[in-house]
Amino acid sequence: MTNYHFVGIKGSGMSALAQILHDMNEKVQGSDVEKRFFTQIALEQSGIKILPFQKENIQPGMTIIAGNAFPDTHEEIQEAMKLGLPIVRYHQFLGDFLKQFSSVAVTxxxxxxxxxxxxxxxxxGAKPTNYLIGDGTGKGVKSAEYFVFEACEYRRHFLSYFPDYAIMTNIDFDHPDYFANIDDVCAAFQEMAMQVNxxxxxxxxxxxxxxxxxxxxVLFYGLGDDNDFQARNIVKTxxxxxxxxxxxxTFYDTFSIASYGDHNILNSLAVIALCQYEGIDTDIVKQRLLNFExxxxxxxxxxxGSQILIDDYAHHPxxxxxxIEAxxxxYPDREIVAVFQPHTYSRTQAFLDLFAESLNLADKTYLCEIFGSARENHGKLSINDLQEKIPxxxxxxxxxxxxxQVHEQGVIIFMGAGDIQKFQVAYENxxxxx
Structure with missing residues (x-):
């Protein structure tokens, strides 16, 4: 049994990894800032100790897993260096860890x-499977055969991984604070593709x-005729x-999902394709697709009351x-209301017109102040620049x-990657x- 200490355990990837190691009977604890994050709920349910940052947390015999957000000058990392403890960054640890399994990177x-x-x-539903999801969820299973994990392109972190399989859902320009342009993003994905086994x-x-x-x-899936795996005869209800x-x-089978929008058909196709390639029983695939929550x-x-409130992480046009399409x-007969909090000034500036275009698909839009990073120089940009473009x-x-409250039968969608949930909580209160 290894004794792990996570520096920044409330990070979404970090908390998920901590849960996996805990499930695999390793000794796990971690530290973070005092502020409450949704990721800590699962940690608390698992009984994983969460401490406030202080160098006294670091003890001899520990292996330190450090979150990407914390520099080597952090007091706990400094203390670990003094004690000569092994220190490994989150994505490097994950890169080594996944070699034990048949691994699938989803990017x-x-x-x-x-x-x-x-x-x-x-x-x-078919085989013991470990997973690590970017929403802070992780599960470890003894004797796991598969390891499914979310691999993020931001700062090219996914280049730490050499997975057996990769699912690539799309390439789009995002993270304008890091990527220069769409060609830069494509280059990162191309480099990742060469690392798949x-x-x-x-x-x-x-x-x-x-x-x-x-x-x-490289097997292609999609709605177009040129794909190896193609969805046809789509019925939306x-x-x-x-x-x-x-x-x-060649006809393979008919599948149903309890979700909405073309993006969910594509996500399902990716899963169907990989399972078919790996010889997973089609009946299990059909049943599990249908009961996914x-x-x-x-x-x-x-x-x-008479309204439907939806919380969604959508933060890109x-x-x-x-x-909104889902x-x-x-809800074809209801008013669709968007409540949107832009995330970072750099993204808001880069996609100002596209944000307006996508939000105009709602029947009514409400805007919250931009959730900016302290590191950003936002110049003269303000939320009013976006508001002017949305009648x-x-x-x-x-x-x-x-x-x-005036949208009595409305479907109100709270969207954003910052702290948009506090607006929904305030409204529910x-x-x-x-």
Missing amino acids: GAHGKTSTTGLLAHVLG KGIFACGDDEYLQKIQAKVP TEGTTFDVFIRN GVKRRFSEKNV TEIKAT ARQK DSEMINEEDMTPL LLTHS
Whole structure:
């Protein structure tokens, strides 16, 4: 048994990894800032000790796993160096850890978390499966055969991994604080592709992914005719979506999912393709696809009075569009209301027109102040620059959420990657006390 200490255990990847190691009977504890994060709920449920940062947490005999956000000058890392303890960065540890399993990296600009969660759920119905999801969820199983994990392109962290398989959902320009342009993003994905050992499942409807080259087979999935795995005869209802899958133009089987929007068909196709390639029983795949309940902060619904409140992580124009379209499929007769908090000034500036375009798909839009990073220089940009581009949009703040009450039968979607949840909590409190 190894004694692990996590520096920054509340990070989404870190908390998930801590849960996996704990489940595999390792000794696990960690430290972080005092502020409460949603990721710590699962840690607390597992009985994993969370300490405030202080150098006294570091004791002889520990192996230190350090979060990417904390520099070597951090007091705990300094103390570990003094004691001569092994210190490994999160993504390096994960890169070594996954070699024990048949590993699947799920990567892409959008859809990583949902696809990782879905694949873990489906594979887990057939074989013991470890998984690490970017929403802070992780599970370790003794005797696991598969390891499914979310691999993020930000700062090229995914280049620490040499997985057996990779699912690539799409390539899009995001993280403008790091990537220079779309070509820079494509170069990172191309480099990742060369590190995959057995096969890549890439969305062939994505113009950038069509150019991916690798030393292993690249199988394409999508809605277009040129794909190896294609969804046809799609039937969308308010209950979900059903479609036929053809493999190289030969009918394979019919699948149903209890989710909405084309993006969820594509995510399911990626999972179906990998499972078919690995010889997983099709009946198990069909059943598990249908009873998947989703992942945290992805179209998480709640009925409050006559309204439906949805919490979603959408923070890029492509994701906002997909979320609004999914809401329209499920609730075709209701008013769709967007409450959006832009995440970082750099992203808001880079996608100002595209944010406006996607938010204009809602019937009404409310905007929250930009959730900026302290490190950012935001110049003259303000939320008003976005508001001017969305006709009839209004500003809203946590202290006064009453404007939302006029949308009596509305579907209200709270979207963002910052602390948008506090606006939903404030609104729910208003409704319960009014």
